[in-house]
Amino acid sequence: MVANATLPEELILQIVSRATVKTVGRCRCVSTVWRSLFSDPQFAKSHFQVSPKHQALIFLRDEKLKRVDFDLSNTASFEKESLVVRDLKAPFGHTWLRFLRSCNGLVALADFGQFLGKEESLFIWNPSTGFLKKLPSRRSNEKFIFGFGCASSSDEYKLLVGAKIFSFKTNSWKPIEMPPSCRRFDRGYGVLCRDALYWRPLYPVQGQDLYAFNLEKEEFSIMKLPEAFQTGRANSYSVIRDHRVTCDGCLFVMDETPVWDGGCAVEYHREFWVMREYGNSDSWTRSFGVKIPCPKQSGLRSSPLNFGAISVMETSAFVRNEAKEEEQKLMSTTYYRYEEENPHMYMIESGSCQKVVYEESLYCLA
Structure with a gap:
């Protein structure tokens, strides 16, 4: 009988990468070696690609997260x-909480505490693991447009708030040029599709379209809606x-x-x-x-x-x-x-x- 037989590390990674997030969390507690192995960013990426998809809806009701x-x-x-x-349960307050969107299991959220005389707080949160990152202040009160996503070619996450964009690679904010009509975006929350964020106009009328923001190029453009929306629906x-x-x-x-x-x-x-x-x-x-x-x-x-x-x-x-x-x-x-x-x-x-x-x-x- 062979004692202390072990599986090759590559095979262990393949097996665990198909487990649920909760199971991986338990595996991290087995040993320091496994904690290091399953905490590697590359493992997180492969796990997200091959593990069974599990979705959840998080919402705020009476200042309580559900x-x-x-x-x-x-x-x-x-x-x-x-x-x-x-x-x-979450490691932040809920009074002025706003969900700004999610990407790859990470949720961008804001606590607009200026209404109470407090400084605005922006976070990136993983509800599954408890990871929380507070972003540096953007030194601006504009918040009429939001977007969060990842540019796939550079693997760079970016958060758009108002007329500024935050890069997680440089850990800094920089201003961007906004289209004149951006204040008319509905609720201002951009939807991520491929490498772009999309907004729809607040009051769609004949001739209006979706607005797109390319996360790689950091440029705005217009995406045409179906032809049926452009003709015969104005009234x-x-x-x-x-x-x-x-x-x-x-x-x-x-x-x-x-x-x-x-x-x-x-x-x-x-x-x-x-x-x-x-x-x-x-x-x-x-x-x-x-x-x-x-x-x-x-x-x-x-x-x-x-x-x-x-x-x-x-x-x-x-x-x-x-x-x-x-x-x-x-x-x-x-x-x-x-x-x-x-x-x-x-x-x-x-x-x-x-x-x-x-x-x-x-x-x-x-």
Whole structure:
């Protein structure tokens, strides 16, 4: 019998890289050698690429952080099960907290404490590992636009706040030239797709498009919306409710059009348009649509739902409704199906506009 037999280090790395973040954390406690091995930045990168994807929704309710885990590979379970809402502890205050977006399991957030006479605080946080990095002051009060992402070719993370951009390689802020229309971006939170951040106009009208910021070149440009948005929709009350990235890595926009009867909205049509070929505005394709009935009290100035997309697949969507605000331990899902097209949409009642979706990872930024 062979005593003290050990596996080759390369094989150990391959095995553990396919484990969950929680399991890797336990492996780090085995020995100092394993702690060093599984804390290496290159291992974090390979782990994120090959480990099973696990997503979670973090949101703020009554100044308390909450977390909901979900499995997008099994959306059918949303019809039968309620999602569990858990309390989440964090090493920072929550009073003026704002989630600025996430990238590779890292969440950019801000505490705009100027309202209380305090200095603004900006952080990068990994909810899975507890990693937290406070950024140096940017010495500016402008905060009408936000964005966080990684330039893949240089592997450089950057945070855009107001008219300044922070580089995690140089650990410093620098000013950038902003387009005149940037103050009209909706909520100002940029969506990361490939190496660019995207914003939609606050009040989309005929002829308006998405604005893009290339993280590598640090330049703004315009991305054309689908041709259907440019013609015939100016007076139809259609609104671009959200834009995100599909599970396949494609940019999409979610459009809403109310159907009126006697001055009241009786239902809302939600359409999902996907850019099949990245960077090619001619490749926008209507993926599917869903019809959602409205409560009887819904009128001209009231919308029964305030949708935001969490994830979109080829013929299904997972969305949240921010309009419902109530304390709950279970988060139920509402299932919608449009018989004419056979798509599926699952809606959760998150009841908070301060939220972020992230994928678990081991990443940290020195």
